[in-house]
Amino acid sequence: MTMLRAETRIALPDPAAVLRPLCEHLLEHEAEIGEADGVTMIRFGGSRTELRADSGALSVVIEAPDLAQLQGSKIAIASHVVEFSPEGAAPAINWSGDGAEPMLPPDFRVLTVTGVEQLTPHMRRIRFRGDDLAHYDSLEALHVRLFIPPAGLAEPAWPMIGADGLLQSLPPEQRPAIRKYTIREIDVAAGTLAIDFVLHDDAGPGSAFAAGVQIGDRIGMAGPGGRGLKQAERYLFLADETGLPALARMLAHLPAQARGLALIEIADANERQPLPLPEGFDVRWLHRDGVAPGSTTLLVDALATLDWPPGEGSLYLWAATEHTAFREIRATARQHLRPGIDEHLVVSYWRAGLAEEQHMAEKKQAAKAA
Ligand SMILES: Cc1cc2nc3c(=O)[nH]c(=O)nc-3n(C[C@H](O)[C@H](O)[C@H](O)COP(=O)(O)OP(=O)(O)OC[C@H]3O[C@@H](n4cnc5c(N)ncnc54)[C@H](O)[C@@H]3O)c2cc1C
Known part of the structure; x- marks a missing residue:
């Protein structure tokens, strides 16, 4: 199998002090972590990351079987390097290799509204079409984060991963509101899903979107998350x-x-x-x-x-x-x-x-x- 590859060298005053908590944290996320000859190896799904802390820098090489896993590993490494760096010392990160151009996060999809059904006076089912939905079809993770663009925007803007492997922030007037909702129905083969929205008073972006929705409207979706159905009698x-x-x-x-x-x-x-x-x-x-x-x-x-x-x-x-x-x-x-x-x-x-x-x-x- 041909693997994709990305690499970076991040200047840090004490790279080992960042690498340690980063590994501990990723262990909690079920990454497999090993160490040999001064190289830390992290395996996550099908991707393999090598990290080397030397004088004044952390060198990182990631290999992954596809772009989604490569980008997922880049985000995981870059965001945690930033998180565990000393306060006020945001390190400069610049990835080279595959997937270096800005792109949507791997777990992000754009959904287009295809239908609206008023289930009850205060519950509205909205049907969406989206590409490549298999990742969201899980009873163990039922919920998604919806990215709802500000009303009246001619062209919605979505969060992109930049050359540093981090999510780029959008200008406030374009920034979508993020709300959690549940996938009520999903049909991966048809590329469709449905979400039931409560229409409530004092509507925020979620309820207001559902109340004013038009066929063809677009929102973003990331996830899925949460815990789902357990086996019991x-x-x-x-x-x-x-x-x-x-x-x-x-x-x-x-x-x-x-x-x-x-x-x-x-x-x-x-x-x-x-x-x-x-x-x-x-x-x-x-x-x-x-x-x-x-x-x-x-x-x-x-x-x-x-x-x-x-x-x-x-x-x-x-x-x-x-x-x-x-x-x-x-x-x-x-x-x-x-x-x-x-x-x-x-x-x-x-x-x-x-x-x-x-x-x-x-x-x-x-x-x-x-
Ligand atoms: C994991 C998860 C899954 C969820 N799944 C769904 C789902 O499938 N469908 C769904 O409709 N909601 C769901 N919710 C709840 C939904 O995210 C919240 O109700 C959210 O606050 C709605 O956002 P908003 O923009 O409409 O209002 P906000 O901007 O968040 O709030 C504006 C005002 O409305 C009030 N408010 C918020 N929700 C309600 C409500 N239901 N009734 C009355 N007042 C309210 C707030 O207290 C606030 O005063 C879920 C929440 C979580 C955490």
Whole structure:
């Protein structure tokens, strides 16, 4: 097999002090790392990276079977060299060899809107066409980051990888907003996918895009990410409208003998939608009936009325909700972990009163504090 090759020599005052944490960090991302004769070797998928720390520089050579893996390794090395360099000493990086010209990141696709379907008064399904979607067809990673260009831009601009192997920042007036959404359906052979958008008050870029969408509009997509469906004998799912697309996709892929319960908070009976339920599954729709989203205890109260441990067999609890409900559900899940719940994934999908950027910043701060 012919391998592609890229190389760079990065001037650093203490290259070993950057190489050490970089290797430790990539180990956490399941890279294979070895060392021989002063050369550090990192294997990631089909790509091989050699790093040599000598006096005043880190020399890097990457070989990979295709451009996507070559660019993925370049981003991983360049971004972590920057991250682990001393503060204020941003090193100059310049790659030569294959893939040196600016290009889209390997996990980035441009999607074009092909159809719009109003599922319920506040849930809109948007269908997209895109190239080379196989990478996104995974039940283990259901979510993507959507890049939503500012409204009214004649030609959307996308983040490119520059000659330094890093994502180039765009001028603010062209910069897309980034929002997380779930792939609800995907057909790799047809090159299509569908995403269900909640149309909410105080619309940010995600909801506003869905509300005003036109056939032919383009957005960007990167990912996929997150954790997905686990094997268990029984399932307990909790979701509000934002978690409903992921819940519905998981339900559609459960084995016919799966047993469980889905508790779903929605605005009112008009927001119910048909779900692909295995026979042994129950669903309870919890209506807010005029109360604002993100301000009820419907899910938490419903959870509190269940008996623990509810029935026999391994139990997986999955929940995706607004932040306040998320905190309470997570506390309950932790309290009942083994015996009771075998595994759980409880995630805050949005936070009342905060746009996604502020929500993410708070999540990071909380993780740091923990
Ligand atoms: C992994 C993951 C997967 C997700 N999948 C989906 C999905 O498939 N479909 C989907 O619709 N959402 C999904 N979400 C939630 C979505 O990312 C957030 O609701 C996001 O804030 C919407 O962006 P926005 O630009 O519309 O609003 P923002 O600019 O983020 O926020 C503007 C204002 O709207 C409020 N707000 C945000 N979301 C809601 C809401 N749902 N109801 C009421 N007020 C709201 C905020 O509190 C803020 O005050 C997902 C989130 C995560 C983390």
